[in-house]
Amino acid sequence: MDIEAHERTVRSRIAEATDADALRAIEREYLEKGGVVADLLASIPTLPPTERKAAGQGANALKRAVTEALESRRAALDGAQLEAELAAPDFDPTIPARPLDAGSLHPITQAARRLEEIFSSMGYHVLDGPEVELDHYNFEALNIPKDHPARDMQDTFFVSASGDRSDTSGALVMRTHTSPVQVRAMERLEPPFRAIAPGRVFRQETTDATHEHTFHQMEGLVVGDGISVAHLIGTMKTFLREVFERDLDVRLRPGYFPFVEPGFELDARCPFCESGCRVCKQSRWIELCPCGLVHPNVLRAGGIDPERYSGFAFGLGLSRLVMLRYGLDDIRHLMGADVRFLEQF
Ligand SMILES: [Zn+2]
Incomplete structure (x- = not known):
């Protein structure tokens, strides 16, 4: 063929x-x-x-x-x-598709993003820091030397750089607070500056309804000329107004934290009641965060002259804020990865 x-x-x-x-x-x-x-x-x-x-x-x-x-x-x-x-009559292209499970942002992420928005609008940098931190940044530079009793206030996970469990030199730790970012910020930024640093922190805790080994904080730091407690109070009131959408009174109680002097506990008026409720334990005040003026030793550790500049710092409990916001009574829900819990947000 x-x-x-x-x-x-x-x-x-x-x-x-x-x-x-x-x-x-x-x-x-x-x-x-x-x-x-x-x-x-x-x-x-x-x-x-x-x-x-x-x-x-x-x-x-x-x-x-x-x-x-x-x-x-x-x-x-x-x-x-x-x-x-x-x-063909049995195919109907107008039938709606089956809904997809799209997931949603974790309530902590939602809160962190909202706070980042609020503080960014006030001119704050949003910073990040390592979760595995040098002892220097987590303790030393924050005015907590080796033998300082304040180290006992924070039960610490130590990390062995060599992977050897018998290595107890303690040069590396899981950061116990977001405060190390303060010193890292001072090293990076020229005053005057404002910065926040949201993130995870770790404590060697026995977990219960109010204690968790992993939780979230948001550090705040302002350094500049003549920064005073009045600036701190004004900033916290502004931030509370943004979060709770109305003016809330605040009060300062003396509090001891080695990295601030003077140090305070900042309380806010309970946003949920007029005359006492379960959330504020009938006191009408809610403990919001430790704060204070940055200790001169900390400014020095960050390379800033305490004679020239001053600053304030605060450590917001993000986990705590989310629990307040949604009336959660057990912190373990937050990191529990139970989809039935998370689906509500
Ligand atoms: Zn209340």
Whole structure:
């Protein structure tokens, strides 16, 4: 059979094929190993030399013709099949799709983002710091030297840099607070500046409804000329107004933290009641965060001259804020990874 006869035959067979299986059979018969085109090519060396070139071109032309014809017939059949499906009465393209489980942001993430928005609008940098921290930043530079009793206030996870469990040098710790970012910020930024640093912190705690080994804080730090307690109070009131959407009174009680002097506990008026409730334990005040003016030793550790500049710092409990906001009574829900809990947010 000559090439043209082959081509006529295969074209008409392809045109008559009504499904993908039939086209696939033709494809095998002509184009694959041991098929018509392969046989034609294999026979070339047996031909007289003058005919070989034409035979080769003919075989390749047949291969192209079959490939193209198969392709266009397949497209035509697919199109016809789609039209048939759309026309069939049992297919309704207007039925809504099944809903996908899209997930949602964790309430801590939502709170952190809201606070970042609020403080960014007040000109604060949003900073990040390492969760595995040097003892230097977590303690030393924050005015908590090795033998300082304040180290006992924070039960610490120590990390061995060598992976050797007997290595108790304690040079690396899981940060016990977000305060190390204060010193890192002072090293990076020129005063005056304002910065917040939300993040995870770790304590070696026995967990219960109010204690968790992993929780979230947000550090705040302002350094500049003549920064005073009045600036601190003004900032906290502004931030509370943004979060609770109304003015809340605040009060300062003396508090001891080695990295501030003077140090305070800042309380806010309970936003949930007029005369005492479960959240404020009937006191009408809610403990909000430790804060104070940055200790001169800490400024010095960050390379800032305490004679020239002063600053305030606060350590908001993000986990605590979220518990307050949603009336949660057990902190373990937050990191518990229970989807039934998380689905509510
Ligand atoms: Zn209350």
